[in-house]
Ligand SMILES: Nc1ncnc2c1ncn2[C@@H]1O[C@H](COP(=O)(O)OP(=O)(O)OP(=O)(O)O)[C@@H](O)[C@H]1O
Ligand SMILES: CC(=O)C(=O)O
């Protein structure tokens with residue numbers, strides 16, 4: 298038999314400080330909770346509230362549990378609302394690969410370290426991954442590791458100089474797939490054998506999305522003889538694309554999404570225990586499913602992120618987002634395949650779709666490009682970063698700025714400050730967009746989880762609670778809360794290490810590793826004690842508690858929570 302309660306008498310007296318101001322809205326919030334519709338399905342809803350108690354002796358055992366030291370410091374300094382919600386990803390390269398440099402990035406708020414498998418050796422990557430794991434275990438950080446596959450891209454393999462070479466207007470160049478020793482002037486080696494296939498005289502060869510442009514004069518076997526018609530620089534690994542009558546000549550469809558090298562890198566990632574694999578040049582959902590299936594046969598809970606960086610991936614965006622565990626808006630390569638002026642709107646569309654479908658999304662490439670060389674960003678770069686934050690991207694990524702730049706740590710602090718500022722502004726200006734209308738859940742339990750999280754987020758904002766606590770094994774509830782972008786931070790307690798590491802990428806979620814029991818009251822007591830013992834919660838603070846774990850007994854005096862129970 299179904300039961301439905303929204304028992305406001307359980308709110309303790311005296312009321313927590315934050316509730317005193319908003320208590321009249323508690324009854325209002327009851328109206329917006331639509332659980333009575335689910336009554337017949339056998340659900341119980343239970344609303345309660347309480348004051349957090351002072352530290353106890355028992356809490357000591359939780360002090361060593363997994364809570365990121367940087368988040369902890371930020372929380373102590375700035376309070377719950379001051380916590381940064383937007384997550385930060387740093388590409389690790391030669392400029393930041395020592396233990397000390399990685400420590401500085403971790404201290405600077407790096408949530409995820411990205412390793413681009415296009416560069417360097419496996420030994421180098423292994424060394425970096427192990428250093429990050431050591432930082433986590435010895436220094437109390439919680440930095441996830443992402444590898445990014447090389448994918449099959451067409452780029453400059455060698456242009457005969459260690460750095461850039463200039464292509465002058467009217468100069469004649471050979472683009473070849475032939476491998477040769479030494480340097481041949483005006484000759485560029487391309488990375489892919491089938492590079493010239495299907496290419497005709499008159500086609501345009503565009504370097505790095507417009508850095509330089511050549512006209513194909515003649516095709517000689519696998520070689521192309523070209524004339525430079527728009528002068529510019531040829532950088533190492535510059536990206537190459539072909540255009541005919543103003544349209545991109547799609548060459549990606551000829552190439553496999555995962556090459557033999559990529560599979561070998563994936564095996565490496567599995568054996569090193571990485572948390573994310575970002576797939577370059579994803580063409581469709583099949584490619585993502587293929588890798589996900591492979592990982593599940595290996596019993597690995599590594600998350601698969603699809604990189605949107607080709608025209609083709611934009612055509613199949615929805616199925617790719619559905620299939621993946623998250624998305625990267627890889628604006629570098631995307632800018633090679635679509636006109637640059639389309640990037641801002643495409644970015645916003647991708648972010649919105651990801652939020653609708655509840656997948657975390659990273660905005661990547663050239664966020665602070667000038668900081669590779671200079672210690673301050675341009676105003677335009679800060680505006681770009683702020684715009685991605687305003688659009689509610691889950692994460693921002695540094696590429697060359699951290700990998701090879703001279704001011705990686707400073708670039709990270711620019712991301713940190715710009716995100717915090719924009720988050721505050723969005724909140725103050727009440728730009729909080731409403732709960733996403735798109736309904737995700739198909740099964741009843743999924744629908745319930747989604748509705749609880751939507752309502753909990755709204756309640757959290759209306760009541761002005763200090764934090765949301767969520768108890769979750771696989772991260773689903775935490776992610777559904779994050780999807781609503783609520784004002785208070787979401788503390789996600791999980792007993793799965795892989796869930797903790799995956800949640801690192803999600804907007805506003807602070808993942809914490811604890812032992813969870815089936816006894817919810819016990820879990821709640823333990824975890825509030827943990828946070829309290831770290832002096833991060835104080836008397837009078839209010840938290841909203843959400844869980845998908847069924848409580849075994851009722852102790853309504855120690856928390857303010859929203860719980861749903863399915864009675865079988
Ligand atoms: N592990 C590394 N070793 C050496 N250089 C690196 C490494 N990682 C990145 N870099 C350098 O930093 C620059 C930017 O890095 P990033 O990996 O973001 O390149 P990208 O071209 O944007 O990515 P992708 O190849 O996935 O499109 C690269 O051009 C490269 O010079
Ligand atoms: C990050 C990446 O792969 C790109 O921007 O192309």
Ligand SMILES: [K+]
Nearest residue numbers: 445446447577
């Ligand atoms: K890559």
Ligand SMILES: [Mg+2]
Nearest residue numbers: 606627629630
């Ligand atoms: Mg790319």
